[in-house]
Amino acid sequence: MAMKTYKGIPYHLWNPYTQMDRFISFLGMGPTILTRGEGHYVYNDRDQRYINGNSCTWNFSIGYGREEIIEAASRQMRELPFSSCWGLVHPRAIELAARLVQITSGNFAHVYLGSNGSEAVETALKLARQYHRQSPDAKDRGRFKVISLRGSYHGYAYGAATLSGSEDYEAKFGPMVPGFLQIEPPYCYRCPYRKDGYPDCGLACAQALEKTILAEGPESVAAFIMEPVMGEFGVVAPPEEYYRRVGETCRQYGLLFIADEVTTGFGRTGKLFVSQYWDPQPDVLCLGKAISGGYLPLAATLATEAIYQRFQGKQNYFMHGSTNSGHPVCAAVGLAAIDIILREKLPENAARVGTYLKSRLSDLMTSHPIIGEVRGSGLMIAIDLTRDRKTKERFTGDEIYNFLLDAIGRGLLLSYSDWGLSLFPPLNIDEGIADQIVGIMDKTLRTGAIAELDRKARLLKEFAISKL
Numbered sequence: 001m002a003m004k005t006y007k008g009i010p011y012h013l014w015n016p017y018t019q020m021d022r023f024i025s026f027l028g029m030g031p032t033i034l035t036r037g038e039g040h041y042v043y044n045d046r047d048q049r050y051i052n053g054n055s056c057t058w059n060f061s062i063g064y065g066r067e068e069i070i071e072a073a074s075r076q077m078r079e080l081p082f083s084s085c086w087g088l089v090h091p092r093a094i095e096l097a098a099r100l101v102q103i104t105s106g107n108f109a110h111v112y113l114g115s116n117g118s119e120a121v122e123t124a125l126k127l128a129r130q131y132h133r134q135s136p137d138a139k140d141r142g143r144f145k146v147i148s149l150r151g152s153y154h155g156y157a158y159g160a161a162t163l164s165g166s167e168d169y170e171a172k173f174g175p176m177v178p179g180f181l182q183i184e185p186p187y188c189y190r191c192p193y194r195k196d197g198y199p200d201c202g203l204a205c206a207q208a209l210e211k212t213i214l215a216e217g218p219e220s221v222a223a224f225i226m227e228p229v230m231g232e233f234g235v236v237a238p239p240e241e242y243y244r245r246v247g248e249t250c251r252q253y254g255l256l257f258i259a260d261e262v263t264t265g266f267g268r269t270g271k272l273f274v275s276q277y278w279d280p281q282p283d284v285l286c287l288g289k290a291i292s293g294g295y296l297p298l299a300a301t302l303a304t305e306a307i308y309q310r311f312q313g314k315q316n317y318f319m320h321g322s323t324n325s326g327h328p329v330c331a332a333v334g335l336a337a338i339d340i341i342l343r344e345k346l347p348e349n350a351a352r353v354g355t356y357l358k359s360r361l362s363d364l365m366t367s368h369p370i371i372g373e374v375r376g377s378g379l380m381i382a383i384d385l386t387r388d389r390k391t392k393e394r395f396t397g398d399e400i401y402n403f404l405l406d407a408i409g410r411g412l413l414l415s416y417s418d419w420g421l422s423l424f425p426p427l428n429i430d431e432g433i434a435d436q437i438v439g440i441m442d443k444t445l446r447t448g449a450i451a452e453l454d455r456k457a458r459l460l461k462e463f464a465i466s467k468l
């Protein structure tokens with residue numbers, strides 16, 4: 001097959017999470033090649049405009065054209081574009097770590113800087129194992145198991161990916177990391193535990209953690225990790241009580257409690273961080289994505305003073321790190337992005353506009369029986385699609401993909417998965433953009449859209465992004 005080219009340049013790139021044969025054959029159509037951004041919009045190479053309804057990969061939270069960020073990056077590029085944090089340091093890394101400790105719950109005292117969410121999670125996992133390995137109490141040194149929620153997404157790295165409990169990962173590149181186990185997620189709309197619903201269910205999903213710890217033997221379990229709101233799984237959040245129950249279970253059995261706020265952090269749900277209101281507090285916090293407004297790769301893993309203290313001395317230092325940990329330009333951009341997020345009160349804006357958007361999308365349920373549930377908080381909203389509201393039967397993956405294509409064809413980029421469609425727009429959108437989004441969703445979800453599924457399937461030929 002002749003090699004595809006872009007402006008005469010042969011296409012050698014291998015895209016992440018992308019079905020390359022399909023992508024390559026449709027390269028250049030729709031929003032497959034984006035060339036510029038402006039505020040909440042992105043443009044393709046034919047200057048067609050799309051609403052950035054998924055903030056790229058849920059990270060680009062403050063919009064395009066932020067001069068403050070560009071200035072911070074160029075200043076740092078001139079001053080000190082790179083210096084390592086391996087046994088050395090530079091001012092921006094010190095400042096960023098202090099800023100993160102200051103704006104989080106007050107429970108964290110030490111910050112490991114990284115480049116992406118997967119690294120933030122990988123860091124937390126190794127931290128948890130090493131923490132127990134060097135416990136003063138010999139009976140805790142055998143703790144290595146990590147419990148997570150089935151269907152969660154914590155990243156691509158082996159440890160992070162193992163947490164999902166995904167059969168696909170196991171089939172493609174198993175065996176995955178040993179010692180990881182999953183409990184079913186707190187998915188009230190399609191509860192995997194019971195039919196009677198919260199609160200009658202007694203929060204069976206939270207009880208499952210304790211049961212699993214007891215079944216495995218508490219002295220073998222190192223940590224429990226969860227996303228406060230499961231993004232990829234379907235913007236699924238448990239009842240508030242769940243956080244307290246699993247936190248207390250972690251305390252009771254000596255597990256580290258890890259909150260993965262890579263997606264929810266920095267205002268996405270309408271709160272700066274979801275876990276800052278939890279009691280008990282998590283012991284470790286993973287951050288990424290919007291930490292830099294999405295402008296540069298940056299992530300962080302925060303730990304408590306008690307954890308840090310166990311890593312003192314020649315034998316005990318944290319044997320982990322990466323070349324780009326604490327990269328000065330990324331750190332400078334992170335500081336500037338955090339200033340913008342706080343100064344412009346973006347969590348508050350996400351809460352306000354998110355409430356409006358969610359309520360307008362919920363209104364569509366009256367005219368669109370295929371909407372099973374609209375859920376989420378802030379600007380992290382899922383539209384769960386079902387063939388039949390009573391049985392909650394799902395559409396096929398191809399059918400959901402057709403809805404996605406339809407929305408893209410109307411100028412809205414959004415995310416999709418087996419259960420439906422989701423919106424993660426930039427945190428500074430206003431009601432006007434929310435109205436545009438609702439207008440497009442209304443057309444996309446019209447019952448006609450189902451009748452025309454075959455026609456939509458043909459639209460696959462116009463778009464080729466397998467994961468937006």
Ligand SMILES: Cc1ncc(COP(=O)(O)O)c(C=O)c1O
Nearest residue numbers: 116117118153154155227262263
């Ligand atoms: C909750 C959560 N954790 C970790 C990650 C991995 O982040 P990254 O893709 O930056 O490695 C993601 C990515 O979507 C995520 O949603």
